[in-house]
Amino acid sequence: MKGYLWTGGHGSPGSPDAPVIEGRLAPWEAIAVDAVGNVIEFWGFKRNQGRVWALLYLRGEPLTAGEIERELDLSKGGVSMLLRDLERWGVIQRVRLPQDTVWRYGAETDLVRMVRHVIEEREAGFVARIRADLSEARRLAEMAGEVPSERLERLEKMATLAEHVERALRLFIKTSRLDVSGVLAVFRDGASRRNER
Amino acid sequence: MKGYLWTGGHGSPGSPDAPVIEGRLAPWEAIAVDAVGNVIEFWGFKRNQGRVWALLYLRGEPLTAGEIERELDLSKGGVSMLLRDLERWGVIQRVRLPQDTVWRYGAETDLVRMVRHVIEEREAGFVARIRADLSEARRLAEMAGEVPSERLERLEKMATLAEHVERALRLFIKTSRLDVSGVLAVFRDGASRRNER
DNA sequence: GGTGCAGTTCAAGCGGTCTTGAACTATATG
DNA sequence: CATATAGTTCAAGACCGCTTGAACTGCACC
Incomplete structure (x- = not known):
């Protein structure tokens, strides 16, 4: 439950307590x-x-x-x-x-890139691993024999669910990209002048 | 980066090391x-x-x-x-x-409920808070005066982006619900017999 | 009441991540 | 080359959430 109820910074935004002296941030x-x-x-x-x-x-x-x-x-x-x-x-x-x-x-004004990074990057290594684990479990279970077929079925269903969730995630990436791309135009204001690297 | 590279459990699924004795789990x-x-x-x-x-x-x-x-x-x-x-x-x-x-x-075979819970629950308290903070920041900035208007604009854009991300999230909830609801039928197999509570 | 077991609560400890700060490298300048 | 300042690395420690285990409650049965 990381970041669920965070405490950092200031209490409620308007509260008069400002115990930390943060540089010269307004x-x-x-x-x-x-x-x-x-x-x-x-x-x-x-x-x-x-x-x-x-x-x-x-x-x-x-x-x-x-x-x-x-x-x-x-x-x-x-x-x-x-x-x-x-x-x-x-x-x-x-x-x-x-x-x-x-x-x-x-x-870089493209915050979307950051979000995309989370999802793609993590998904890549992560979901792949989950699926690998589940199918490995299935393999073992089948090999072991004497596993009630109803339990095998449940295992199958779990894998199926995982795949569906994965698809939903992909959909999310796509839609969010589309959704935010409209905003992006607004963001491109050329405020930052950069030249070389 | 919690859960980014996790170590728990067994190495690769097929590895022969089984150091922990987990009850009588297969x-x-x-x-x-x-x-x-x-x-x-x-x-x-x-x-x-x-x-x-x-x-x-x-x-x-x-x-x-x-x-x-x-x-x-x-x-x-x-x-x-x-x-x-x-x-x-x-x-x-x-x-x-x-x-x-x-x-x-x-x-409960309805895993979706769990997913929905994450997103809805967290979003509720969380996104609300973010928006509150951002608009509070805007209020303060306007009150303070002498804030370069271009910075105010950037703040506005940040709030806008937040809202768009929020909308994308909602969309995700909706679509994922739809997507998985098909699977749900499969899951309802009446395997668990429960009566009272 | 007394005994035993299921279930709850919570302070203390553990484990993992993030931050710090000092040692180090790199780069510019006289 | 010496000096100074910018930037990097990483071990040590701060920090924070999760788990443990012991004390406690609740309930059933004798």
Whole structure:
């Protein structure tokens, strides 16, 4: 039940308690950033991956690792790893401004890619494995003989169900992609100027 | 990244190592039960909730808490809590056979209900909260004034995206229900005889 | 009442993941 | 080359949820 009832950040959004001093994040930014963090955690990612992406997206312009570190009150090493993950998944982009010497990171506006990543990536390795296990179980059960046929049937049905759920999942990916692609157009506002890599 | 690469149970299904002595579960049962456990964990439930359901479903007839405890090698207290959760969600049923004095637990064959539960339940409390947070952030940002309008726009877009994802999710629920309802007919085999509660 | 067994509750411990912080590498600059 | 700053790696530890096991309740039977 991970991320089911999360406690992080601030109590209710409007509550006056602000015990943590988060860099120089504006309150509204903190809330938005944490909201995204919660969603992302819910989807099986790390909370801070979502927070980093949200910060970069809200700011619109690329930030350095140091800035992220300060704004979100994370450790140097942590930021490094988070950024690497996000970059690997293609949800942020590492850019170097012409005059500047340090790397900066800008949000890829395509959040869908992230969601797609979860589902596809996990599904790939995961569902495959489940199916393998189930059919292996079936094989063993048949080999063992003397297994009541009704139980075998139930095993079959379980495998069938797994396949149907899998199909439903695929459908979800497809529809969600379609659904959100409309929004994507809105997102492409060219706010981030990136050049090389 | 919970449940991303899980290690539990047996290595590859066919591997000859069987270090744990799981009650008197047949090997094929162990594999199937664990497979379901993994799926269920993946979906944000407890692994053992899935294992218990799978065992009950495979056996077809109601088992006592003690039997479950032995078969799955769980603790008394754990079984009690797991059964309570599963019963609350309606995925198992507590029955008392006429002659018998102890409670027995039978699998509700409607797995879909479980899936639906995840999505609906979590979505309810969760997505609502996210939206609340985002609109709260918007309110604060507007109140604060002097927030660059482009940033406000990005915040808006984030909320929009959230709503679209939410819609996609709803769609998923609906379609998956439709998709699996066909299978459901197959599942209703009346294998479990239950009477009162 | 007393005994025994089924079932519940919950503090304490365990196990696994995430974060930290220090050591390390890489790169720019004088 | 020396120095400084940016970025990476990873062992140690913080953290958090799950499971355990013992104490407790409830119930049946003698």
